[in-house]
């Protein structure tokens with residue numbers, strides 16, 4: 565195993581990537597905010613398997629995707645441990661820039677300043693976008709910047725942040741960015757909890773309570789063959805038996821986060837607060853033909869929210 569080379573400036577990154585560009589090697593990219601865990605390692609493994617050229621991982625806690633009062637300051641920063649994980653996964657280059665390197669014009673936490681940014685459109689205003697209205701503008705803007713700096717052939721994102729993945733696919737398609745976007749499956753603890761950098765904020769009791777998210781999604785998945793209504797009822801029943809979980813949304817949508825199909829492939833998504841930690845998760849579901857009343861809801865299916 566060879567340790568990845570660390571670049572902290574745009575110039576260093578450009579120098580490191582120059583040989584691969586000259587020889588036409590495929591560049592694979594995994595954007596992260598650090599605090600790496602097995603979920604990130606699987607994204608890196610996916611990237612590593614896809615190219616004999618360089619795998620680049622960025623580690624950058626992007627201030628513009630956090631609104632004031634969100635957890636920017638308490639977001640874990642663990643660079644030394646992160647580099648070990650990158651080394652184990654055969655990453656060649658780690659790009660860990662300072663904020664000024666990515667936002668030379670400045671980037672206060674929260675709403676973006678007056679520079680050109682990416683508007684995520686309607687898809688950025690539903691689900692996560694309701695409680696985090698500036699979040700996806702920050703995510704898409706930093707990903708577009710990183711794509712511009714790295715110019716990857718392919719980039720790997722986790723399905724756990726499903727709305728983010730959908731929006732990045734839309735950005736790449738709508739803005740003709742020419743990057744292949746790969747959505748890697750969510751990595752889970754043996755009991756089903758989706759791996760997340762935020763899980764470290766859960767105490768032992770909250771860690772148990774957080775299982776309700778996966779159990780709720782599973783209940784929807786298992787009931788999905790009986791149709792949308794039954795799937796939602798089953799998920800709600802599961803959630804009613806949960807403790808310490810403050811639901812934000814529970815929804816079944818189409819795979820593109822549009823309205824769910826009458827029958828066929830769909831997605832069930834949940835967001836909830838456990839203690840002070842906001843968690844999200846989702847699963848694919850296959851809807852059977854609905855029994856009972858027709859579906860209701862406003863943004864792609866039958867919604868349960870606070």
Ligand code: PAF
Nearest residue numbers: 595596597626703706725
């Ligand atoms: O998913 C994340 O970790 C971040 O949103 C991303 C894509 C690295 C952008 O900051």
